[in-house]
Amino acid sequence: MKITSPVFENNKPIPKKYSCDGDNINPSLEIFGVPKGAKSLVLIMDDPDAPIGTFIHWVIFNINPLTSLIEENSVPKNAIEGLNSAKKHSYLGPCPPSGIHHYYFKLYALDMMLNLDSSSDKADVEKSMEGHILEAANLIGTYERW
DSSP: OEEEOSSOOTTEEOOGGGSTTTTOOOOOEEEEOOOTTOOEEEEEEEETTOTTSOEEEEEEEEEOTTOOEEOTTOOOTTOEEOBOTTSOSSOOOOOOSSEEEEEEEEEEEESSOOOOOTTOBHHHHHHHHTTOEEEEEEEEEEEEEO
């Protein structure tokens, strides 16, 4: 399984448009090679370089496993957005206080749908996924502010 973006390469800068310095919308993401038997996908975007500890930018679960594209500024149909670190159900673009930060787009294929609602956060999703991950993939983007 693989996750890529047509707007930035792995370990390369995320364009300003997708940050708090731009339009603060999610970039387009492409998904390839979802394993047979997957019942749902989970996408978690976080920043482990945040000074207060890992900052959660986006949590989406129960994504249809047939999804091959998450379009710019959108959430896959019928998927559920959980809570990010700002306690919002939305994408929060890169917005580091200073320096270079790394943003991990973590994609998981699961053998089940998660029995969670939109009040769930990353910890809830990760706990529910335990023992149900068929495959995982990462895309890392960077963003720098001074």
